Amino acid sequence: MAGSAEKLLLCFNMFLVHLQLWSFLLPISYSATVTYLPGFQGPLPFELETGYVGVGGESEEDVQLFYYFIKSEKNPKKDPVLLWLTGGPGCSSLSGLLYEIGPLRLVMEEYTGSLPNLSYNPYSWTKVASIIFVDSPVGTGFSYSRSSQGYQTGDFESSKHLYQFLSKWMIGHPEFVENPFYAAGDSYSGRTVPLVTKLISDGNEAGSELFINIKGYILGNPTTDPVLESNKLVPYAHGMGLISDELYESVKNSCGENYVQIDPTNVQCLKDIQSFHKCISGLNTAHILEPLCDFGSPKPKERVGDRRSLTQNYKEYFLVPHPSNSVLDCRDYAYYLTECWTNDNSVRNALHIHKGSIGKWQRCHRDLPYSHEIQNSIQYHVNLSKKGYRSLIYSGDHDMMVPFVATEAWIKSLNYSIIDEWRSWIVEGQIGGYTRTYSNRMTFATVKGGGHTAPEFKPKECIAMFNRWISEEPL
Structure with a gap:
């Protein structure tokens, strides 16, 4: 009887092991x-x-x-x-x-x-x-x-x-x-x-x-x-006709085509970046041809980590009230x-x-x-x-x-x-x-x-x- 009990206990333990393995596989x-x-x-x-x-x-x-x-x-x-x-x-x-x-x-x-x-x-x-x-x-x-x-x-x-x-x-x-x-x-x-x-x-x-x-x-x-994406914003804006040829050439030369970490002593670069922001202020960055609306849940800004770049002030420039004939005009x-x-x-x-x-x-x-x-x-x-x-x-x-x-x-x-x-x-x-x-x-x-x-x-x-x-x- 003792041997039978030991065999029964062994079988039961093996069953528990298999059950644990199977439960691991089950969703x-x-x-x-x-x-x-x-x-x-x-x-x-x-x-x-x-x-x-x-x-x-x-x-x-x-x-x-x-x-x-x-x-x-x-x-x-x-x-x-x-x-x-x-x-x-x-x-x-x-x-x-x-x-x-x-x-x-x-x-x-x-x-x-x-x-x-x-x-x-x-x-x-x-x-x-x-x-x-x-x-x-x-x-x-x-x-x-x-x-x-x-x-x-x-x-x-x-x-x-x-x-x-x-x-x-x-x-x-x-x-x-x-x-x-x-x-x-x-x-x-x-x-x-x-x-x-x-x-x-x-x-x-x-x-x-x-x-x-x-x-x-x-x-x-x-x-x-994210570095490349930030640095391509200026040429993108130029290609879409959002900034002038003159500003494009100036900001490209003054900032050295690097708009991610701007040297605070580079006065001309900072001035050009400010001009760039003024040109694109009020745009809906999710779709530059669509109206910008200031209600509901706006599209999220891309999270790119801690950086100082031409995009860091988007909220200041973009999330401003814009009149609309109807809320239905806004996607x-x-x-x-x-x-x-x-x-x-x-x-x-x-x-x-x-x-x-x-x-x-x-x-x-x-x-x-x-x-x-x-x-x-x-x-x-x-x-x-x-x-x-x-x-x-x-x-x-x-x-x-x-x-x-x-x-x-x-x-x-x-x-x-x-x-x-x-x-x-x-x-x-x-x-x-x-x-x-x-x-x-x-x-x-x-x-x-x-x-x-x-x-x-x-x-x-x-x-x-x-x-x-x-x-x-x-x-």
């Missing part, structure tokens, strides 16, 4: 299907899932990353799966879903106290791909931490969280494991998407428990090299409507938000205890290029926050040969932008008339661009 998550959303008339014409995946922390549950998953409206069994990150850092991925590449739009109507309405976006990228919109880093959107320590994060930690998220999410959605996978995002995500892609690649090479079928990455209006009004929508209890219930997890939803959380550790992400592009991953880098050509000339410059600095020379790409008989493809399988594209970021301003052109690229066709 610590919650998900639910959403078929109706307040503000949208009738059932949703696409498949939406929302949920949380627990990552980080000693218990693997401290950080709860919230996501919206929308299946491809074409062939979800075979179509690519995208991870989508919105920049900031600290801006909710709902921005990408509602304003850029998702199948829903806020209806631009003046707010009267009733719930804002939603409409269907016919130019959604979910026409040809399944997309996971993740609120990252923790503290963004509906993502939260069970402990105060969990909110202490940065570029490296948040990227690790995303890799953990993907691994667990894929385990919970095994039907998508073999689909082609792409990491994607815009703005500040130009720092983290390349690192997330590298972490996935490294995990695959190391033989991690789950192989993610990563094929490449996509970046829109990405901040990559930013949609951001205000989104906050009215997301903070309604019926919406939170429909999205299955954990009660008490966060207070007021903010489109962009500007006070996160976040460490900006990646000052330049070019090294990750070099690494991924050597491994043969595809990439699409696109820029709205009227974006002054991350000028396309800066993005074009760092891509050129990689010194890869050109295999498809600079040319226009066409949508319905009209020029959608310009493109060039390099031997490292990187495609650069401008979106004519696009801003920060391009799909918000030119959705029809951007879905055409994405569809061609994801199908491995020339733009």
Whole structure:
């Protein structure tokens, strides 16, 4: 009997070990299907899932990353799966879903106290791909931490969280494991998407428990090299006719084409920089042709660390009252409507938000205890290029926050040969932008008339661009 008891105890202990190993592989998550959303008339014409995946922390549950998953409206069994990150850092991925590449739009109507309405976006990228919109880093959107320590994060930690998220999410959605996978995002995500892609690649090479079928990455209006981006603002402004030839030549010569760390004893350079600011004051840097509005949640300034440059006084110059005939003339009004929508209890219930997890939803959380550790992400592009991953880098050509000339410059600095020379790409008989493809399988594209970021301003052109690229066709 004693021997039998020992064998029984041994079997029980082995069972516990296997249970612990299996529980490690299982996603610590919650998900639910959403078929109706307040503000949208009738059932949703696409498949939406929302949920949380627990990552980080000693218990693997401290950080709860919230996501919206929308299946491809074409062939979800075979179509690519995208991870989508919105920049900031600290801006909710709902921005990408509602304003850029998702199948829903806020209806631009003046707010009267009733719930804002939603409409269907016919130019959604979910026409040809399944997309996971993740609120990252923790503290963004509906993502939260069970402990105060969990909110202490940065570029490296948040990227690790995303890799953990993907691994667990894929385990919970095994039907998508073999689909082609792409990491994607815009703005500040130009720092983290390349690192997330590298972490996935490294995990695959190391033989991690789950192989993610990563094929490449996509970046829109990405901040990559902040020094280069600052130094390209002056030539961009000159090329767009915002400053005179004389001022351009003077500031270029007096500052030595270096506008990041200005010598306080260089009187002429300081004078020229002041003249430069006066010329561009009042512009909407997200799109230089659009009106500047001083209400709602403005687009975030790119976070580039502590620096003294010609961009450091943007708030002083740009966030000033400007009269408008109607709030509906301002694209930013949609951001205000989104906050009215997301903070309604019926919406939170429909999205299955954990009660008490966060207070007021903010489109962009500007006070996160976040460490900006990646000052330049070019090294990750070099690494991924050597491994043969595809990439699409696109820029709205009227974006002054991350000028396309800066993005074009760092891509050129990689010194890869050109295999498809600079040319226009066409949508319905009209020029959608310009493109060039390099031997490292990187495609650069401008979106004519696009801003920060391009799909918000030119959705029809951007879905055409994405569809061609994801199908491995020339733009």
